[in-house]
Structure formats: structure tokens, C-alpha cells
Amino acid sequence: MVEARTSPPSPFPVILQCCAAKKHRRRLTLRKMPDLEQSVHRKADTGTDRRHATQPETYAQIGKVAATGWAGRSLNTLSRTTGRALLLIGLIAAATAMAAMLTACAPTYDNVADQMLVDTQKQADDGLLKLENLGNETDSLKKSTNAADKKALTAAEAQASYASNVDFYSKLQSSMTALDDRITSNPDLSTQKIAPALKALEDNIDSVRQTHATQNELSPDFAKLTRQQMDQQFKALTVYELTIKNGSKPQ
Amino acid sequence: MAIDWNQVGKDVEAAVINVLKGSWGTVSTAAGPQIQAMIAIGQSIEQSNSQGRLTPLEYDTLKAMEKRAFAGILHSYEAVGIVIAEQAADAAWNVISQALIKGAGIAFA
Numbered sequence: 001m002v003e004a005r006t007s008p009p010s011p012f013p014v015i016l017q018c019c020a021a022k023k024h025r026r027r028l029t030l031r032k033m034p035d036l037e038q039s040v041h042r043k044a045d046t047g048t049d050r051r052h053a054t055q056p057e058t059y060a061q062i063g064k065v066a067a068t069g070w071a072g073r074s075l076n077t078l079s080r081t082t083g084r085a086l087l088l089i090g091l092i093a094a095a096t097a098m099a100a101m102l103t104a105c106a107p108t109y110d111n112v113a114d115q116m117l118v119d120t121q122k123q124a125d126d127g128l129l130k131l132e133n134l135g136n137e138t139d140s141l142k143k144s145t146n147a148a149d150k151k152a153l154t155a156a157e158a159q160a161s162y163a164s165n166v167d168f169y170s171k172l173q174s175s176m177t178a179l180d181d182r183i184t185s186n187p188d189l190s191t192q193k194i195a196p197a198l199k200a201l202e203d204n205i206d207s208v209r210q211t212h213a214t215q216n217e218l219s220p221d222f223a224k225l226t227r228q229q230m231d232q233q234f235k236a237l238t239v240y241e242l243t244i245k246n247g248s249k250p251q
Numbered sequence: 252m253a254i255d256w257n258q259v260g261k262d263v264e265a266a267v268i269n270v271l272k273g274s275w276g277t278v279s280t281a282a283g284p285q286i287q288a289m290i291a292i293g294q295s296i297e298q299s300n301s302q303g304r305l306t307p308l309e310y311d312t313l314k315a316m317e318k319r320a321f322a323g324i325l326h327s328y329e330a331v332g333i334v335i336a337e338q339a340a341d342a343a344w345n346v347i348s349q350a351l352i353k354g355a356g357i358a359f360a
Contacts, residue, residue: 232320
């Protein structure tokens with residue numbers, strides 16, 4: 001679009017005004033070529049779009065302007081092309097990453113949760129093994145009529161009582177709560193599948209606690225069987241952690 | 252009468268498969284060892300009872316723990332809902348319970 005000119009020649013070459021965007025870019029490119037612009041603008045007063053000019057010298061001027069503006073146009077084209085390429089690369093990378101996430105859906109291995117699992121199992125094992133040993137000791141001492149053994153039996157029964165082991169159960173349940181929170185906080189669908197197994201273990205610990213509270217003691221066989229049974233449950237959770245560690249998705 | 256725990260193991264697996272049906276193939280890797288653990292507990296209960304070293308409350312607690320653990324593992328699989336998991340656990344322990352009652356004479360089993 002050629003603007004009517006009544007004032008001195010504009011620094012913007014009329015012949016390159018093919019659209020608003022191109023016009024702006026060419027302003028930046030050709031601002032420093034006043035000699036060429038002057039010759040072009042001699043024809044601009046007619047209001048004719050210079051792209052359609054018929055005078056040979058005008059075409060020559062157009063060619064000169066085009067040639068000298070080639071570097072600027074190329075730079076603009078290059079920057080535009082580069083920007084588009086970078087945007088396309090970024091979109092492809094994002095789409096690829098999203099596709100990988102959606103198809104794999106494997107949770108991220110959490111070494112802290114893994115260590116918490118190990119520590120909690122050891123805590124349960126240590127406590128139940130202590131109760132098993134105390135149970136065996138009291139059973140053995142009960143068979144003795146020795147006064148010293150009777151005194152030792154009283155002490156052993158006191159150690160095996162529920163009151164003496166409340167701390168064990170409380171700390172173990174606290175560890176299980178922390179473990180549950182850590183494992184299930186992993187933002188992956190598969191972590192919700194492990195929640196029932198975790199809850200079953202927590203409920204079983206509570207069952208042992210209630211039995212101990214009711215009887216005020218645990219038979220050594222019960223303590224042993226409970227430890228074996230809980231080890232199976234911890235093992236299932238360990239398999240889950242190791243599956244994730246190996247980069248696989250738990251079933 | 253001595254309990255044939257090998258046969259009990261097969262019966263337990265058959266009872267679980269009967270409940271899980273097509274889902275057994277999915278869960279068998281994790282459920283298999285848990286079934287073996289239940290059999291081992293059953294054997295230990297038989298031995299402990301013969302020596303009078305297990306109270307009825309402790310037996311009930313062990314039974315509940317075993318069923319809960321088994322159901323928890325089954326329910327961890329998307330293919331098995333909580334109801335089916337509990338039914339499978341009940342079916343498994345019923346086989347063990349019957350074996351303890353008939354084979355070891357444990358009244359509270």
C-alpha cells in the first residue's frame with residue numbers, strides 16, 4: 001500500500017511495501033541506504049506501487065535494493081526459520097517425553113523408601129525375636145522349682161509383658177505409617193496397588209499388639225510364627241521395590 | 252492322623268484358582284509363595300498345638316493375619332478386587348482349617 005506523499009521523501013522505500021510485516025522488516029533493512037531510496041522515492045509521488053513500476057531505472061534500483069537487502073532478509077529469514085525449528089524440536093521432545101511417560105508408567109525408584117522398608121522389617125524382627133526368646137525363657141523357667149529360677153521367671157515375665165513392650169509396638173506402627181506415606185506418595189498409578197499390601201501389614205501388627213495386650217504375654221511359638229508371617233509380607237514389599245529399582249513396572 | 256501337607260497345598264491352590272478363575276495367571280507369581288507360607292504356618296500350628304504351645308486366641312490371630320496378608324497381596328493386582336481377594340483368602344484358609352480339624356484334631360481351627 002503506497003501512502004500519499006506531500007512531505008519530503010520518506011526513508012522507507014515504497015517498492016518494498018507488499019505487506020505490513022514485510023514492510024516493517026524492510027524498514028529495518030533499508031534504513032541505511034538513503035541514496036537508493038532517494039532514487040526510488042522520485043517515483044513514489046505518483047502513488048504507484050513500485051513493484052509494478054515499468055521504468056527500467058526503477059527496476060534497476062529495485063534490483064540494487066533487493067541485492068543489498070538480501071543479507072538482511074536472509075538474516076531475518078534465518079532467525080525466523082531457526083526459531084520455528086527450535087519450537088518444532090521442543091514440541092517433538094515434549095511429545096516424545098510424554099509418550100514415554102504414558103507408555104512406560106513405571107514409578108521412580110525411591111532409595112529412601114527402600115531403606116525405610118529394610119529398617120522397619122529389622123525393627124519388627126528384632127522386637128518379635130526378643131518376645132520369642134523371652135517366651136522360651138519363661139517356659140523353661142516355669143519348669144524349675146529353683147528359687148533363683150523363680151526370681152528370674154518373675155523378671156522374664158515382666159519383660160515379656162505388654163506394658164514392657166508398648167514402646168516396641170508404638171514405634172513399629174509409627175515406622176509403618178511413615179513407610180506407607182513414603183511409598184504411596186510416589187505419584188504413580190502403581191503405588192496405589194501396593195497400598196492394600198501395606199495396610200494388611202499394618203493391620204497384622206495391630207492384631208499382634210491386641211493379642212499381646214489381651215493375654216499380657218505371647219507364646220514363643222506365636223511370636224515365631226508371627227515373625228515368619230510378617231517376613232513374608234515384607235518380602236512382597238521388597239519385591240515391589242526391587243522391581244522398580246530394576247526399571248520395570250510392578251504388575 | 253498325620254496331615255499330608257503336599258496334598259493340602261494342591262487343594263489350597265485349587266480352591267484359590269476356583270475363586271480367581273482367569274486372574275490366577277496374573278497373580279500366581281506373587282500368590283504362589285504366599286500360599287506356601289500359609290501351608291508352612293498350618294504345619295507350624297499343627298506342631299505347636301501338639302505341644303500345647305498355642306492358645307485359641309493366638310490361633311485366631313494367626314488365621315486372621317494369614318488371610319489378611321493373602322488378600323492384601325491379591326488385591327494389589329488390578330485384576331483382583333477386594334471382595335474376590337477376600338473370598339480367595341477365605342477359600343485358601345478353609346482348606347487348611349479343615350486339615351487341622353480332621354488331621355490334628357484342633358477344635359478351635
